[in-house]
Amino acid sequence: MxxxxxxxxxxxxxxxxxxxxxxxxxxxxxxxxxxxxxxxxxxxxxxxxxxxxxxxxxxxTRPIPPRGSSEVSLALTVDSRAAVDALVAAGAAHGGTADVNPPEDHGFMYQRTIEDPDGHIWEPFWMDPAAVGGQPQDAAAVSD
CATH class of the missing domain: 3.10.180.10 (2,3-Dihydroxybiphenyl 1,2-Dioxygenase, domain 1)
Incomplete structure (x- = not known):
């Protein structure tokens, strides 16, 4: 199961x-x-x-953390750099806040953040499949 x-x-x-x-x-x-x-x-x-x-x-009985506090960050894989950007844009267009933390681009990995309307942080990220196998590619080769 x-x-x-x-x-x-x-x-x-x-x-x-x-x-x-x-x-x-x-x-x-x-x-x-x-x-x-x-x-x-x-x-x-x-x-x-x-x-x-x-x-x-x-x-x-524990209090709900106030907006602006850091309770958890939920990282979510996506298929491409463009998918990271699209997810952040969709969230921002529907009540969320884009890039509450600075975007990170490490060449083999790209991530941004989107805060939902209640302050929960999601981190969509893309990672080069070759890097997961231990062989990262040149940054120029992995950009969309």
């Missing part, structure tokens, strides 16, 4: 958060959703549960 990950995130406005994640390519799974939360599916193995603050508080 494939292991799955369910990332649970508190959100202030469920409809706004749902629209943001749909713009990034997530699909809504109504079977695991209601008026207090929505299951947003990225792949067979990766799901994000966006939960209203009252629903979130049924899971923990």
């Amino acid at each position: 494939t292991r799955m990950i369910f990332i649970n995130l508190p959100v202030a406005d469920l409809a706004r958060a749902k629209a943001f994640y749909e713009a990034l390519g997530f699909t809504h799974n109504p079977a695991f959703s209601d008026e207090t939360g929505a299951c947003m599916v990225l792949s067979e193995a990766i799901h994000v549960m966006i939960l209203t603050h009252p629903k979130w508080q049924t899971f923990t």
Whole structure:
């Protein structure tokens, strides 16, 4: 059986958060959703549960971190440098904030950040497949 990950995130406005994640390519799974939360599916193995603050508080008594704090950074692989840019642009167009951390370009790896409307940080990144195998290519050869 494939292991799955369910990332649970508190959100202030469920409809706004749902629209943001749909713009990034997530699909809504109504079977695991209601008026207090929505299951947003990225792949067979990766799901994000966006939960209203009252629903979130049924899971923990710990406070929801204030906007601008650093709670977690969620790195996500994509297929190309252009896909990194497209994901950040889509998020920014749907209520997110692009590049809250400076973009990083190491030649064999390229990443940017997008902050969702509730302050959660996503880091889409591309890595040269040759680098994963231990043989990075020349930076000029890997640019789109």
